[in-house]
Every structure is written in C-alpha cells, then in structure tokens.
Amino acid sequence: AQSVAQPEDQVNVAEGNPLTVKCTYSVSGNPYLFWYVQYPNRGLQFLLKYITGDNLVKGSYGFEAEFNKSQTSFHLKKPSALVSDSALYFCAVRNKAAGNKLTFGGGTRVLVKP
Amino acid sequence: DGGITQSPKYLFRKEGQNVTLSCEQNLNHDAMYWYRQDPGQGLRLIYYSQIVNDFQKGDIAEGYSVSREKKESFPLTVTSAQKNPTAFYLCASSADRGNSPLHFGNGTRLTVT
Numbered sequence: 001a002q003s004v005a006q007p008e009d010q011v012n013v014a015e016g017n018p019l020t021v022k023c024t025y026s027v028s029g030n031p032y033l034f035w036y037v038q039y040p041n042r043g044l045q046f047l048l049k050y051i052t053g054d055n056l057v058k059g060s061y062g063f064e065a066e067f068n069k070s071q072t073s074f075h076l077k078k079p080s081a082l083v084s085d086s087a088l089y090f091c092a093v094r095n096k097a098a099g100n101k102l103t104f105g106g107g108t109r110v111l112v113k114p
Numbered sequence: 115d116g117g118i119t120q121s122p123k124y125l126f127r128k129e130g131q132n133v134t135l136s137c138e139q140n141l142n143h144d145a146m147y148w149y150r151q152d153p154g155q156g157l158r159l160i161y162y163s164q165i166v167n168d169f170q171k172g173d174i175a176e177g178y179s180v181s182r183e184k185k186e187s188f189p190l191t192v193t194s195a196q197k198n199p200t201a202f203y204l205c206a207s208s209a210d211r212g213n214s215p216l217h218f219g220n221g222t223r224l225t226v227t
Contacts, residue, residue: 100212
C-alpha cells in the first residue's frame with residue numbers, strides 16, 4: 001500500500017524567510033508526486049508535480065520541490081515566504097502499481113507572520 | 115472559464131435524511147472524484163469514475179452512492195446509512211488517472227443534526 005507522511009502539523013515562518021514543508025512517501029515502483037494548497041473553505045489548488053526527469057521541480061507562486069529518491073522525500077520550498085502563503089498544504093502520491101490511486105498526506109498548516 | 119462547480123456551498127440536513135451534492139465540470143475531463151475532508155485527517159477518497167456509466171468505490175464508500183450518467187456530472191448522495199456525515203466534501207476531476215493533476219471544486223460543507 002502506498003502512503004504519504006507530512007510530519008509537521010504546522011510550520012511557522014517569518015515573512016521573507018525561507019519556507020520548507022516536508023513530505024515523505026512510500027510506494028512500490030516509480031511515484032508521481034504532487035503538491036496542492038488549500039485556502040480556508042476552498043478546494044485544493046495544484047502547485048506542482050514530479051513525474052520524471054529533473055529532481056528540482058518549479059511550480060506556481062514561486063514554489064519548488066525537490067524529489068529525493070534515496071530519502072523518498074518530496075519537500076516543498078519557497079525561498080522567501082509571503083503572508084499570503086499562509087494556507088494548508090497537501091502532498092500526494094500516485095503510482096501505477098496502486099491502480100493510479102491518488103493518496104494524500106494529512107496536510108501541513110503554514111503560518112507566515114509579518 | 116473552465117472549472118468545477120459544486121453546489122450548494124453549505125447544506126444542512128436532519129439526521130435520517132438522504133442528501134445529494136452536485137458536481138459539474140466543463141473541463142471535458144474523463145475522470146471525476148469525490149473526497150471527504152475532516153479536520154486533521156487530510157482527504158479520503160469516497161468514489162471515483164473514469165468514464166461515463168462506470169464508477170468504483172474508494173476508501174470510505176459505505177453510506178454513500180454516486181452516478182455518472184453524463185461526462186460533466188458526478189453527483190454524490192449521502193445516505194442515512196452514513197454514520198458521521200458532517201464534513202467538507204470536495205469534488206475533483208482530471209484528464210486521466212496517470213500524471214495529470216486533479217482540479218478541485220470549492221467544496222460543499224454538509225452539516226447533519
């Protein structure tokens with residue numbers, strides 16, 4: 001069975017500082033990895049994905065993520081956080097061996113303080 | 115604009131009543147999904163459909179039913195058999211079930227008392 005872990009329930013960061021949201025996964029075979037963001041009372045918005053190729057993936061709103069196969073991680077990063085980045089972030093994994101089912105992590109709440 | 119429309123945004127029902135949540139998409143996507151979101155539990159898959167007139171159970175299908183009579187529509191019925199129906203329900207669609215990302219609606223918050 002595939003799984004996704006987001007070890008931090010909440011991440012606090014000062015505006016202008018780097019932001020990192022951690023994600024580790026467990027799958028059989030090659031993963032497709034995704035990051036989504038959710039603002040209050042809204043649906044999830046797609047940020048970026050890793051399918052194959054370059055381990056550093058760039059996405060929307062200045063976010064990027066680094067795929068690390070040996071550590072089975074896909075951490076989300078932003079060099080300089082904005083107050084408007086405060087939201088709930090979800091990592092997700094999809095894998096052919098699991099019937100292409102998309103499994104989400106439990107989410108990490110990011111709070112960026114001015 | 116293309117997207118997914120969920121209605122209503124808020125829904126209140128009495129215990130024992132069935133209720134149907136609407137989900138419509140104009141993205142021409144083949145696959146559609148229903149997720150349930152509870153605080154601190156992330157998203158859990160209820161049902162999904164890869165093609166019209168076909169759907170499969172997800173991880174928590176008990177107490178729910180769906181239909182997929184049209185490509186654009188994937189309504190979810192929360193039946194009286196669902197023991198804890200109060201939750202935030204999210205509908206999504208994708209072009210396929212491979213590496214395409216999901217597009218989400220803005221959700222329906224269901225409260226059952």
